[in-house]
Amino acid sequence: MKSKYVILASALLISVATFAQKDQIKGAEKALKSGDAQGAITILKDAENLIVNAKDVEQAQYYSVQGNAYLELATKKVEESKNLSLAAESYKKLIEIEKTSGKQKYSTQAAASITQIKGLLINSAIADTQANKNSEGAKKLYDAYLLDKKDTINLYYAASTAVNAQDFDAALPMYEELKKLNYSGKGTSYTAVNKASGNDDGFNTASERDLAVKLGTHEKPKTEAIPSKRGEIYKNLALILVQKGRIEDAKKAVADARKTNPDDTSLILTEANLYLETKDFDTYKKLVGEALQKDPNNADLVFNLGVISANANNKEDAEKYYLKAIEINPNYTNAYLNLAALKLEAEKPIIDEMNKLGTSDKDTKRYEVLKKQREGVFKGVIPYLKKANELDPKNEDVSKTLLGVYKALEMTAEAKALKATMN
Incomplete structure (x- = not known):
């Protein structure tokens, strides 16, 4: 007989708890309707321990009110990022509960709110990047991706934004996930x-x-x-791995990508850039040559061959590749700049010899010869510097170099005209 009273007492306790949590949910709903979202969240926290044992319909209602309260705070810019994430978490729990129970009452509204949160996260991330708050922007873009994993472009933008923030620890797992998905973006x-x-x-x-x-x-x-973004993705993945000292992992990542995507030319250049970073110039040149066979009119590839030839002190080949890049793309500013820089290197040994000369007749005659050689160097770079200045008039380094050449050649009128455009 005594045990019956115990069972009855337990049933009464459960009943009291059920009524209490129902009242708390109703109280939270009332607070939210009156504009007190924070008060609604406080009320719901008091029912947090009880809601686990509640009926599915009450759990769904609880998370619906909670999600709405967090979303209300976020739209009022109260800890926006944090509350958007908490709102999304509540809505996802709600949807899962109703999916399991087979009774859907709040899921449609929750799904619409998740879409709204995704949009708010993306817009807030754009504002962050415009304010140079790239780390915050990257996190919001990644949260937007987690809300809708079918929209993989948000994962790509999250990784790119993390790189812009120099947050390579955050970017690495994102790029690894893009690799796993074999994301292209094409x-x-x-x-x-x-x-x-x-x-x-x-x-x-x-x-x-x-x-x-x-x-x-x-x-x-x-x-x-x-175009495909794979080249950029694997380039950044490889560079991060190289920076972390994981060179073999970097090489394997790019090699795997090439096996999976044999027709993606951008990946050949990505692998070539990796060998350039590790100073394996022979393999770099071989890979760029392979890319050129697939895409002979790619000015970037030809230009990069010029860069590597210049780094290897092979000036003849460097000049040939820069000129070829210009032939493919007459507006390739960097090719004109690098050609000018390549030719200006001939000035240094001339100046060094001029500085060592004395005042004898022999030295004076030699000085005049060297002076003419120096003038020849300057005259040879003018066409390239003028074209680069025409293509990129805001580049101060170009205009200053061209001005220095004009002054050295005593081309007063040209110097005056150029200086007027610089002011």
Whole structure:
């Protein structure tokens, strides 16, 4: 008989607890409706230990109110990043509970709120990067990816932003995940100009864009190919691994990528850059040559061959490759700059010899010969410096170098004209 009373007492305790948590959820809902999101969260925390044993419908309601409260705080910019993450966590628990129970009451609203949170995280991340707060931006982009793992571009942007923040410890696992997913990012962009705003709007498909143009809301439709991002991904992954002293891991990562994607030319250059970083110039040159066979009109590849030839003190080959890069792309600014720098190297031994000369007749005659040689060097670089200045007029190093050449050659009118553009 005594045991029956114990069972009855236990049942009463459970019943009291159930009513208490129901009242707390209702109290939290009331606080939230009155605009007191923080008060709602405080009330719910008191029911946190009891909710585990509650019915599915009550658990779902609990996490719905909790998610709404955290989201309300985030939209009011109260610890925005933290509260967005907490809101998303609550909504995901809600969806899982209703999925298991088979009874969906709050899931549709929760899914819509998660989409809203994803958008808020991305917009906040963009604002962070514009304010040079790249670490914060990278974390928000990664959180956006975790909310919707099908949208892998957010993982790519999170990794790139972490690199911009020099936070390589955060970037490495992101790049490793991109590698595991074999992410490319290759695709097609469909855009048209919005007549009302004047901005380029993106569309999921060409038919969607064409319909907008037909309806008259948009104009100037454009279709562009989005190149593969694998080369950049594996380049950054390899460079981070090299920085951490994991050179063999870096080489293996790129080699694996090439096996998986044999037709992706960007990966050959990525592997070549890795060998350049590790100063294996012979392998670098071999790989760039291999890339050139696949893509002979790639100005970047040819230019890079020029760089490596210059580093190896092979000036003849360096000049040949720079000129070839210009032939492929007449507006390749860096090729003009490197050509000028390559030719200006001939000035140093001339100056060194001039400084050693005395005042004898023999030395004076030699000085005049060297002076003419120096003038020849300067005249030879003018076309390249002028073209580089024309292509990149804001580059102070180019304009200052060209001004120095004009002054050395006593080209007063040209120097005066150039100086006027620099002020």
